[in-house]
Amino acid sequence: MKSSLYPTQELRRRALAWAVKLRVNPKVIRVQEMRRKWGSCSSAGTVTLASDLVDQDPRFQDFVIAHEMLHLRVPTHGRLFKALMSAHVPGWRELEDLRGTSRPTRGGAGGQ
Numbered sequence: 001m002k003s004s005l006y007p008t009q010e011l012r013r014r015a016l017a018w019a020v021k022l023r024v025n026p027k028v029i030r031v032q033e034m035r036r037k038w039g040s041c042s043s044a045g046t047v048t049l050a051s052d053l054v055d056q057d058p059r060f061q062d063f064v065i066a067h068e069m070l071h072l073r074v075p076t077h078g079r080l081f082k083a084l085m086s087a088h089v090p091g092w093r094e095l096e097d098l099r100g101t102s103r104p105t106r107g108g109a110g111g112q
């Protein structure tokens with residue numbers, strides 16, 4: 001059962017909470033249909049999340065959201081990025097596997 005009549009609103013609210021937690025300031029948080037990825041982050045500060053994330057496990061939602069939000073601070077997937085992921089989303093490596101296999105192409109939450 002859905003916790004809200006407006007699950008995408010819920011997702012945006014979750015994303016905003018993450019922005020505060022990670023001290024990042026996305027210009028726009030967008031929820032829209034995405035076929036190949038769960039999320040993306042543009043250098044202009046727009047974070048886009050796949051609308052079907054609302055049907056996923058909340059832990060997975062957090063993983064995708066945190067991943068994209070962290071890109072506002074760290075653009076690459078280097079050591080710092082991974083350290084921050086570990087700090088905020090314990091167990092994210094497992095979730096990353098899930099991310100890759102549940103979509104037709106790899107690169108999941110953003111590719112970048």
Ligand SMILES: [Zn+2]
Nearest residue numbers: 109110111112
């Ligand atoms: Zn990424």
